[in-house]
Amino acid sequence: MNFSSDTAAPAHPLILEAMVAAAKGPASSYGGDPWTKAARDALCETFETDLDIWLVSSGTAANALGLSILCPPHGAIACHEEAHIERDERGAPEFFTGGGRLSLLPGAHARIDVAALKRRLAANDPDFVHETPLHVLSLSNLTESGAAYRPFEIKERAGLAHEAGLAVHLDGARLANALVSTGATPAEMTWRAGVNVLSFGATKNGGAGCEAIILFGAARQRLQELKVRAKRAGHMPPKMRFLGAQMSAYLKDGLWLELARRANTSAASLASALTKAGIELAHPVDGNEVFATLPLGAAARLSAAGAAFHPWPDGSHRFVCSWATAPSEIAAFAAHLAG
DSSP states (O other), X not given: OBOSOGGGSOOOHHHHHHHHHTTSSOOOSTTOSHHHHHHHHHHHHHHTSOOEEEEEXXXXXXXXXXXXXXXXXXXXXXXXXXXXXXXSSTTHHHHHHTSOEEEEEOOGGGOOOHHHHHHHHHHOOTTOTTSOOEEEEEEESSOTTSOOOOXXXXXXXXXXXXXXXXXXXXXXXXXXXXXXXXXXXXXXXXXXGTOSEEEEEOGGGTOSSOEEEEEOGGGGGGHHHHHHHHHHTTOOOTTTHHHHHHHHHHHGGGHHHHHHHHHHHHHHHHHHHHHHTTOEEXXXXXSSEEEEEOOTTHHHHHHHTTOBOEEOTTSOEEEEOOTTOOHHHHHHHHHHHHO
C-alpha cells in the first residue's frame, strides 16, 4: 500500500530494455548520439511542431534550467504559492537564475486565480527601479493539489502574461496525467495555449530518471544559452544516450499515455474507496493524486497497517498512485478503511 509518491514506483520494463539496448558499443557524447536525436524527433511528432530539447535527470533541474533562460537575475517569476518551484525545490530557480525571485499568487486547488494574476500584472512596473519586475509566468499541470488546467485555462493565463510582456513556463512533471484526464492533445495543452518552455516529465510515469526541457517557437533561439547554463550547472550528461533511450521508449506507441491512464484509474478507485468510507476529498481528482481530509486517528491507523502516504500543508493527506499501483493495494487499503 505504497501511496507515498509516483517517484517511488519502479521504472517500466520497456524503458529499462531501451537503456540496456543503448549500452551496446560506443556513441557520441553530450547529446550527439542517435538516441537523443530520436527522442527529439519523437517529441516533435508528439507535440505536432518543430522544437528543441535538452534532457536532464530530474524535474528540479528541468524547471530551474528552463526558467533560467527566461528570467534574468534582477527579475521575478509569478507562480502559485503552492507551486513545486516554491515549495519543493530548495531555491533552485533562484539559484539557477542567479538571483531571480518568485512572486507568489493564490488560487483554489493550486490553480492560479485569474483575478489575482490580473492584479499582479497590472501592478508590474519594469521601469520602477525599486521593484523586482515579472519576466515569467510559471504554471503547473497537474498542480500541486492534483488539479488539472484545461487548455483554455492555460491559454487564458498565458494570454494575460504575454500581453504584459512575460514568457510562460509550464511544469509538466505530471503532464501525461493531465492530458489523460482532460482529453487534450499535447499541442493543445502547451504551445498552442501559449507555453514557451515546458518541463516535460517521464520520471514520475515509468522513467528511470528522465525529464525534457522543451523549447517552443521563439524560445528555440535560446537553446545555446540553455546548453551553456546546463554545462555550467553540471547538467550536461556525457552519456545522454541513456536519457534519450528512456524518452524514446516512453513515447513509443503511446506508452506514456497508457501508463498515465493506469495511474489515473488507480487514483479514481482509491478516491472511491475513501468517499465510500465517508471521508471528504480536499481537491479534485484530475490525475493520479488523491487528497483526503482524514478523521482524527485515521492517519495513524492506516500507517500502522502499512499504508504509505504524506500529510499535506493544507491539513489533508496526499495519496499518489503510479502506473505500477496494483488493484490489490487499493483493495487492502479499502479493507483497512472499513475496519
